[in-house]
Amino acid sequence: MSLPSLPSLPSLPPEADTPTVLDCLEANGAAIIENAIDPGTVRKLTGEVMPFIDRTPMGGDDFSGKLTQRTGALVARSATCRDMVMHPLVLQAARAFLAPFTEKILLHLTQTIYINPGSERQTLHRDRLAWGTHIPSSIEPQFNTLWALTDFTTDNGATRFVPGSHKWDWERRAAPDEIMQAQMPAGSVLIYTGSILHGGGANTSATPRLGLNLTYTLGWLRQEENQYLSCPPHIAKNLEPEMQELLGYTQGNYALGYYSDPEAAISRSDILPPESALGRKPRKGLAALTPGNITEP
Numbered sequence: 001m002s003l004p005s006l007p008s009l010p011s012l013p014p015e016a017d018t019p020t021v022l023d024c025l026e027a028n029g030a031a032i033i034e035n036a037i038d039p040g041t042v043r044k045l046t047g048e049v050m051p052f053i054d055r056t057p058m059g060g061d062d063f064s065g066k067l068t069q070r071t072g073a074l075v076a077r078s079a080t081c082r083d084m085v086m087h088p089l090v091l092q093a094a095r096a097f098l099a100p101f102t103e104k105i106l107l108h109l110t111q112t113i114y115i116n117p118g119s120e121r122q123t124l125h126r127d128r129l130a131w132g133t134h135i136p137s138s139i140e141p142q143f144n145t146l147w148a149l150t151d152f153t154t155d156n157g158a159t160r161f162v163p164g165s166h167k168w169d170w171e172r173r174a175a176p177d178e179i180m181q182a183q184m185p186a187g188s189v190l191i192y193t194g195s196i197l198h199g200g201g202a203n204t205s206a207t208p209r210l211g212l213n214l215t216y217t218l219g220w221l222r223q224e225e226n227q228y229l230s231c232p233p234h235i236a237k238n239l240e241p242e243m244q245e246l247l248g249y250t251q252g253n254y255a256l257g258y259y260s261d262p263e264a265a266i267s268r269s270d271i272l273p274p275e276s277a278l279g280r281k282p283r284k285g286l287a288a289l290t291p292g293n294i295t296e297p
């Protein structure tokens, strides 16, 4: 008689390619890429974000964690965090995963999660519930990363996951033997869909657990973190064009995301692409400014 296998997530090497990542997401809902960044990058990133974490209060409720500090605006605050957002494999996989549902993708959230000793475990949840249950299950609206900036262990709050639950009916509850913890060394990245059941683990150790949560969504959905306020135009104008576009400073489609300047003198057009607020024009081929797919019913 064979014993039932324990739930687990695939562990991939740093040189894994996008099709392999997508296969893992389809089969399991999540995967770990071990040692995706080197220790020097982990130290640099940690040094950039800790001053902001130090002045962040604990969460205000059990879900955000009353002994957990969540700190955002990381595109504006941390140059190395921007490198993580633009990590070639992650960004390529995010674009490929979300491509069936959108023309463009957006940065959804930047947040360090600092789980202090004594933190209780977080309720299992699906991140896509940020939009309620309005999006049909046939649409995957979210691609998530959680970068380990300390080792993630069973004792210090490694994230709990229910492998395969991205395909479950939303009412189904996980049995204890269907839940695992995503242990990984610092420098690894956990990739997971917005549909998989997961939650932060309890920290019963003596040291904090630090993760960097960077997530991506469809170009036509509202972002969890309001990137126009967390990274306003006077900061965003100094960033790379692709980073600006991920924040949302580009139109999602022909009639999606333009603006009018309320203080402008009369000009040639009152309908402006977001790039105008950063002092540039849309990049060629990315403007999505033609009404070609709009036809009379």
Ligand SMILES: [Fe+2]
Residues within 6 Å of the ligand: 125, 126, 127, 198, 199
């Ligand atoms: Fe979550």
